[in-house]
Amino acid sequence: xxxxxxxxxxxTVNGHKQVADGVWEGESLLYVLRERFGLYGSKxxxxxxxxxxxxxxxxxxxxxxxxVLGGQANGRSVVTIEGLEGAKVQQAYVEAGAxxxxxxxxxxxxxxxxxxxxxPHPSEAQIREALAGNVCRCTGYAKIIDAVNLAxxxx
Amino acid sequence: xxxxxxxxWSEALAMKAAHPEAMPIVGGTDVMVELNLDHRRPxxxxxxxxxxxxxxxxxxxxxxxxxxGVTYSQLINELGDRLPGLAIASRTVGSPQIRNRGTVGGNxxxxxxxxxxxxxLLASDSQVELAxxxxxxxxxxxxxxxxxxxxxxxxxxxxxxxxxxxxxxPQQFSKVGTRNAMVIAVCSxxxxxxxxxxxxxxxxxxxxxxxxxxxEAEEFIQGELDWENRARPSDATLRRFGELVAAAAxxxxxxxxxxxxxxxxxxVMARRCLEWAWAAA
Numbered sequence: 001x002x003x004x005x006x007x008x009x010x011x012t013v014n015g016h017k018q019v020a021d022g023v024w025e026g027e028s029l030l031y032v033l034r035e036r037f038g039l040y041g042s043k044x045x046x047x048x049x050x051x052x053x054x055x056x057x058x059x060x061x062x063x064x065x066x067x068v069l070g071g072q073a074n075g076r077s078v079v080t081i082e083g084l085e086g087a088k089v090q091q092a093y094v095e096a097g098a099x100x101x102x103x104x105x106x107x108x109x110x111x112x113x114x115x116x117x118x119x120p121h122p123s124e125a126q127i128r129e130a131l132a133g134n135v136c137r138c139t140g141y142a143k144i145i146d147a148v149n150l151a152x153x154x155x
Numbered sequence: 156x157x158x159x160x161x162x163x164w165s166e167a168l169a170m171k172a173a174h175p176e177a178m179p180i181v182g183g184t185d186v187m188v189e190l191n192l193d194h195r196r197p198x199x200x201x202x203x204x205x206x207x208x209x210x211x212x213x214x215x216x217x218x219x220x221x222x223x224g225v226t227y228s229q230l231i232n233e234l235g236d237r238l239p240g241l242a243i244a245s246r247t248v249g250s251p252q253i254r255n256r257g258t259v260g261g262n263x264x265x266x267x268x269x270x271x272x273x274x275x276l277l278a279s280d281s282q283v284e285l286a287x288x289x290x291x292x293x294x295x296x297x298x299x300x301x302x303x304x305x306x307x308x309x310x311x312x313x314x315x316x317x318x319x320x321x322x323x324x325p326q327q328f329s330k331v332g333t334r335n336a337m338v339i340a341v342c343s344x345x346x347x348x349x350x351x352x353x354x355x356x357x358x359x360x361x362x363x364x365x366x367x368x369x370x371e372a373e374e375f376i377q378g379e380l381d382w383e384n385r386a387r388p389s390d391a392t393l394r395r396f397g398e399l400v401a402a403a404a405x406x407x408x409x410x411x412x413x414x415x416x417x418x419x420x421x422x423v424m425a426r427r428c429l430e431w432a433w434a435a436a
Contacts, residue, residue, distance in 0.1 A: 025156040026190040028187060047192060048191060048192065049184055049188065049249065049252065049253055050337055061255050061256075062252055062255055063252055063255055063256050064253070064256075066187065067182070067184050067187040067188070067252075067253075068183055068187070069183055069200065069202060072183070072202050074160070111252070114251070129251075129335075132335065132336030133249060133251055133252045133253060
């Protein structure tokens with residue numbers, strides 16, 4: 001492993017075994033997902049964990065894929081927006097008008113999915129805290145909170 | 156760049172000894188930012204996420220010994236009752252995504268004066284356990300920080316754990332930032348009251364080259380508090396405590412705030428933390 005010639009990343013993504021060879025040692029899981037596995041749902045924006053647009057599950061834990069080193073995902077299980085069983089959350093976002101440009105939506109849907117599986121009927125304060133790491137520059141968040149409440153009533 | 160993924164702690168220590176310039180990584184919430192934004196290109200990276208004992212905690216001679224890889228989420232969920240001050244501070248870290256990955260070990264390694272875990276660690280007289288192939292040593296956290304983003308670690312050492320006494324009384328933490336989540340502290344303050352020993356510990360964050368204790372303020376308030384009847388301190392006493400905390404800070408003007416503002420905010424936070432904590436005593 002690794003004499004400056006890249007590492008091999010082998011992990012389960014959305015239930016399927018995925019392997020990438022020659023991954024740069026400093027490459028993030030986000031880059032691996034997007035540029036090597038062709039999964040463009042997780043968005044690349046801030047690359048410093050500030051915006052939440054790249055939120056994925058890593059072994060069932062909500063994380064920013066940009067802050068996971070590719071090699072750290074070796075042998076782990078990743079679930080991205082493409083593989084998330086999140087149709088009810090997505091539908092709630094559509095119906096509540098919580099999607100405008102849509103760039104932040106995949107991350108917010110994953111974060112909402114995580115919240116509702118931990119706290120099925122969250123208060124508004126709990127919703128705001130749970131989604132505090134997901135930045136949306138369009139909606140002003142009111143309709144996002146509506147969407148989470150709508151989804152909570154249906155799950 | 157080389158990438159190492161040791162499976163055991165002794166393997167990790169051997170790798171660090173052989174590659175002293177190697178950057179350790181666990182949660183990546185600091186390291187990955189530097190890699191992604193091209194601020195740093197370490198010669199090698201040692202991923203410590205395979206070492207299970209780093210994510211565990213237990214007791215060691217009356218102290219809690221908490222592995223350097225324990226995340227903020229774990230601290231909040233598993234240790235909030237025993238370490239309430241550190242848990243409050245942990246809740247102010249980043250976002251759920253960051254708290255799920257970020258660790259106190261990483262906070263110590265980065266040694267930013269603004270690290271959210273540092274004030275409560277100072278207030279509770281915590282120790283940092285450092286390990287290398289030549290042995291293990293424990294440092295008082297106050298001696299661990301040596302300057303902005305500098306600490307007392309040798310290049311061959313890794314942070315194994317931190318040690319802290321379970322709370323012996325109320326603890327508080329307060330932090331000023333532009334919003335509740337996702338902010339680096341403009342300044343912060345932690346307080347730990349030890350009802351058994353009748354002692355008060357303090358920690359100032361983001362208002363000096365390192366996290367600081369307010370020793371004079373601690374000594375003042377220990378003498379003033381009504382330990383017998385737990386009566387509320389007078390407004391004058393609360394104010395004086397705040398002033399002494401502000402006087403202990405060594406803030407500078409920077410992008411997040413001015414030195415004057417930081418001193419003012421520290422006085423307010425210290426007074427409030429004391430009032431909240433004592434009301435719970």
